[in-house]
Amino acid sequence: xxxxxxxxxxxxxxxxxxxxxxxxxxxxxxxxxxxxxxxxxxxxxxxxxxxxxxxxxxxxxxxxxxxxxxxxxxxxxxxxxxxxxxxxxxxxxxxxxxxxxxxxxxxxxxxxxxxxxxxxxxxxxxxxxxxxxxxxxxxxxxxxxxxxxxxxxxxxxxxxxxxxxxxxxxxxxxxxxxxxxxxxxxxxxxxxxxxxxxxxxxxxxxxxxxxxxxxxxxxxxxxxxxxxxxxxxxxxxxxxxxxxxxxxxxxxxxxxxxxxxxxxxxxxxxxxxxxxxxxxxxxxxxxxxxxxxxxxxxxxxxxxxxxxxxxxxxxxxxxxxxxxxxxxxxxxxxxxxxxxxxxxxxxxxxxxxxxxxxxxxxxxxxxxxxxxxxxxxxxxxxxxxxxxxxxxxxxxxxxxxxxx
Numbered sequence: 001x002x003x004x005x006x007x008x009x010x011x012x013x014x015x016x017x018x019x020x021x022x023x024x025x026x027x028x029x030x031x032x033x034x035x036x037x038x039x040x041x042x043x044x045x046x047x048x049x050x051x052x053x054x055x056x057x058x059x060x061x062x063x064x065x066x067x068x069x070x071x072x073x074x075x076x077x078x079x080x081x082x083x084x085x086x087x088x089x090x091x092x093x094x095x096x097x098x099x100x101x102x103x104x105x106x107x108x109x110x111x112x113x114x115x116x117x118x119x120x121x122x123x124x125x126x127x128x129x130x131x132x133x134x135x136x137x138x139x140x141x142x143x144x145x146x147x148x149x150x151x152x153x154x155x156x157x158x159x160x161x162x163x164x165x166x167x168x169x170x171x172x173x174x175x176x177x178x179x180x181x182x183x184x185x186x187x188x189x190x191x192x193x194x195x196x197x198x199x200x201x202x203x204x205x206x207x208x209x210x211x212x213x214x215x216x217x218x219x220x221x222x223x224x225x226x227x228x229x230x231x232x233x234x235x236x237x238x239x240x241x242x243x244x245x246x247x248x249x250x251x252x253x254x255x256x257x258x259x260x261x262x263x264x265x266x267x268x269x270x271x272x273x274x275x276x277x278x279x280x281x282x283x284x285x286x287x288x289x290x291x292x293x294x295x296x297x298x299x300x301x302x303x304x305x306x307x308x309x310x311x312x313x314x315x316x317x318x319x320x321x322x323x324x325x326x327x328x329x330x331x332x333x334x335x336x337x338x339x340x341x342x343x344x345x346x347x348x349x350x351x352x353x354x355x356x357x358x359x360x361x362x363x364x365x366x367x368x369x370x371x372x373x374x375x376x377x378x379x380x381x382x383x384x385x386x387x388x389x390x391x392x393x394x395x396x397x398x399x400x401x402x403x404x
Contacts, residue, residue, distance in 0.1 A: 070097025
């Protein structure tokens, strides 16, 4: 028994710190929807926080990030999604933060008899929890929000263990996986052993995995030297490094894979930067690169370049994605200001075509014709904008035209 206590002392210490952080963060989140499910699978009431980028249903659909340990990780992931999507670096997304009534039970795939939580509940409920996500949580989120058929699962520590377990045994539940400092030491690293066979025989085409590792080594030890260590204190990092080797040795499975080692972060600080890097990796193809040569050359059809770029984005995501309205609008007004009228017209008309329910797209096309002194067409498009939404600014511009 003393050996078992020693074996889990440091990993449990790390998990205890995590429990404290989660307990402090467990409160209502301003601006988030609260979804409550009476789970038949788990036989209890379960709660999730949901960030909806529009807070209403519309024709556009959104990928969904499912975040384990939502008590701690929901808010930073939402902030990243809002910031990066506003910059058109990633698509706008729905974020679902899953709260845990019993974290150890939910996030461990097998039973460890020596580990019992303060309420006397054992570990090993991971498979039931994953079944709850697929069969009960997915349908509720899909019924309430404009979801796209693209899902991401993100987890840290034992949450990372759940991510890897899902990736290995239920890979089709999600399209991308983010595992942060996963507790692969769990139950004599059983999951790591199982991964060797699965990675060798399964096909992971169109799947992505981002794996993050924190620094919890002695001073002067690096990721090469630590692999020669055999003590229990380094199991967390050693088993993650072993998983990386297994993945690299099985590139025939077509997995999109990236990992990062964070030398300046420990187990409890690594999640924030890793979540950011993971999101950037998953959507590395999404950003439309703008160069001065594209902006200044009047003969370059930016609308054609955007169309080709977003066709590739659509192929990656598995559904049709249109260029962001604000991106196209900004490029169109820049072209108008620099007197590249043909380029501007193509761009303004692209937005009208892609977003026929947007009064702003019609108003902007009216501005184009006003800027080129075509008052008849300017009035025509202002009227179309007002048929969609009554906007004081548009009404004022139309009145000024009609009064002249």
